[in-house]
Amino acid sequence: MRxxxxxxxxxxxxxxxxRERVIxxxxxxxxxxxxxxxxxxxxxxxxxVEAMSLYHHVAGRDDILDGMVDAVFGEIDLPPRDTDWKxxxxxxxxxxxxxxxxxxxxxxxxxxxxxxxxxTLRHHDAVIGALRAGGFSVAMAAHAVSLIDSYLYGFALQxxxxxxxxxxxxxxxxGAILRDMPADTYPHLTELAVEHVLxxxxxxxxEFAFGLTLILNALSPDGP
Numbered sequence: 033m034r035x036x037x038x039x040x041x042x043x044x045x046x047x048x049x050x051r052e053r054v055i056x057x058x059x060x061x062x063x064x065x066x067x068x069x070x071x072x073x074x075x076x077x078x079x080x081v082e083a084m085s086l087y088h089h090v091a092g093r094d095d096i097l098d099g100m101v102d103a104v105f106g107e108i109d110l111p112p113r114d115t116d117w118k119x120x121x122x123x124x125x126x127x128x129x130x131x132x133x134x135x136x137x138x139x140x141x142x143x144x145x146x147x148x149x150x151x152t153l154r155h156h157d158a159v160i161g162a163l164r165a166g167g168f169s170v171a172m173a174a175h176a177v178s179l180i181d182s183y184l185y186g187f188a189l190q191x192x193x194x195x196x197x198x199x200x201x202x203x204x205x206x207g208a209i210l211r212d213m214p215a216d217t218y219p220h221l222t223e224l225a226v227e228h229v230l231x232x233x234x235x236x237x238x239e240f241a242f243g244l245t246l247i248l249n250a251l252s253p254d255g256p
Contacts, residue, residue: 049081051089055099062100062137070096097141102149104138107131110158117166118248121176124159125184125244132188139189143181167253176251183247187240194236206230 047053058075065074072083072093079086090096109127111120132139145152156177163173195205206225215222228234 049079049085049089051099053079054086054089055096055103058096059100059103059135063135067097067137067141098145098147098149101138101141101145102151104131104135104142105149105155106151107134108155110155111162113162113165117162117168120162120166121159121180121248122244124162125180128184129188129240132185133191136188136192139185139192142185169253172253172255179247179251180244183243187243191236191240202229202234202236 054075057078058070060078061074062070070093072086075096076083076086090099108131109124111117111124113120115123148156159177160173163176164170168176195201206229210222210225213221
């Protein structure tokens with residue numbers, strides 16, 4: 033079954049269903065409602081087709097999830113080749129964090145698929161390649177990727193779980209906590225809130241760059 037619409041001539045135009053359209057629509061559903069709401073019917077509805085029509089292009093829900101994860105990896109910038117390994121890893125990590133903010137459902141799925149697609153394989157190959165070009169041994173490249181990605185995914189998950197999304201929200205949430213929290217009982221929390229979090233220009237997002245810098249500075253092709 034195909035989605036129909038009006039062309040410039042006013043006559044009915046048909047946009048053929050494809051695997052790419054199914055995957056992109058599934059991603060839009062997950063962006064809004066999470067993967068728990070991702071059923072074949074939920075994906076078919078915005079396409080204007082019956083759920084059974086999707087099986088001409090995907091094998092099922094797991095195949096859709098495989099395609100979604102591969103599409104997410106496809107949105108992440110590959111490490112630049114014309115720079116040093118630290119700059120390459122930083123560029124890739126910053127890009128990945130931005131993509132995960134757009135697709136928060138992907139954090140728990142990124143490395144969970146047993147059938148990685150071409151974009152996923154290309155991404156991982158490029159990351160390892162950038163480290164190998166920087167002088168890392170195979171083993172040290174594996175250690176570096178594990179460390180960087182653990183920090184990247186962990187920070188992204190923590191960031192999405194916070195009860196605020198910007199400086200204004202931080203002031204409101206922190207101010208409310210301080211009003212209900214006896215300063216003499218929790219002096220260190222009060223000090224942190226007043227002297228750090230509530231200072232002008234504070235943005236929790238800046239913590240990502242700080243932590244990533246520590247990690248990159250600690251890594252070395254020669255090992256610990």
